[in-house]
Amino acid sequence: DSGVTQTPKHLITATGQRVTLRCSPRSGDLSVYWYQQSLDQGLQFLIQYYNGEERAKGNILERFSAQQFPDLHSELNLSSLELGDSALYFCASSVGELLNSPLHFGNGTRLTVT
Amino acid sequence: QQQVKQSPQSLIVQKGGISIINCAYENTAFDYFPWYQQFPGKGPALLIAIRPDVSEKKEGRFTISFNKSAKQFSLHIMDSQPGDSATYFCAATFGNEKLTFGTGTRLTIIP
Numbered sequence: 001d002s003g004v005t006q007t008p009k010h011l012i013t014a015t016g017q018r019v020t021l022r023c024s025p026r027s028g029d030l031s032v033y034w035y036q037q038s039l040d041q042g043l044q045f046l047i048q049y050y051n052g053e054e055r056a057k058g059n060i061l062e063r064f065s066a067q068q069f070p071d072l073h074s075e076l077n078l079s080s081l082e083l084g085d086s087a088l089y090f091c092a093s094s095v096g097e098l099l100n101s102p103l104h105f106g107n108g109t110r111l112t113v114t
Numbered sequence: 115q116q117q118v119k120q121s122p123q124s125l126i127v128q129k130g131g132i133s134i135i136n137c138a139y140e141n142t143a144f145d146y147f148p149w150y151q152q153f154p155g156k157g158p159a160l161l162i163a164i165r166p167d168v169s170e171k172k173e174g175r176f177t178i179s180f181n182k183s184a185k186q187f188s189l190h191i192m193d194s195q196p197g198d199s200a201t202y203f204c205a206a207t208f209g210n211e212k213l214t215f216g217t218g219t220r221l222t223i224i225p
Contacts, residue, residue, distance in 0.1 A: 042215050043158070043218075092157070099210050099211055099213070100146055100212075103158075105159065
């Protein structure tokens with residue numbers, strides 16, 4: 001068990017809708033990362049937060065946003081959903097703020113957009 | 115230049131055999147090469163990592179071989195076991211850059 005908790009495990013929604021994915025990092029970790037995993041594109045980095053502040057952005061669409069709260073949990077908001085947004089969304093955490101810190105991944109949220 | 119190319123996409127190995135997964139990169143600035151292991155329904159977990167100052171790193175049955183001149187690195191799993199069946203991702207990074215992951219190799223160990 002990595003110590004990173006993601007909810008919900010599964011999410012099925014319709015195109016055009018908005019969803020929120022939640023992540024609680026490992027105790028003591030200050031950085032939270034969001035990754036998207038699809039069959040054809042592997043693991044794509046979306047965004048990183050460190051101690052409540054955005055630190056780095058990757059291939060995150062404008063329809064997507066995230067935040068990290070004072071208790072260090074993070075939420076990824078996906079809006080105006082499209083079929084192509086169907087994927088596994090992983091949250092990871094690390095102690096430090098460096099992007100290349102060893103990552104501890106949660107078990108992911110499987111999003112299906114119909 | 116940020117790509118990491120991983121092969122094969124899938125691999126079937128008999129129990130007790132050697133599993134070999136290869137990765138190649140373009141960016142010569144990369145200086146940290148981790149491998150992640152992912153079981154079905156779980157997130158990836160760090161398995162082993164290497165920096166280019168050594169050509170090989172071994173942890174139990176898992177070995178990373180690194181060839182700086184060829185810009186390639188590989189994961190060898192000795193005495194492969196059914197419990198090693200998983201998807202393996204190589205990755206690379208440098209400085210404070212994000213990890214760039216390979217596309218993954220689905221490994222199946224058959225009895």
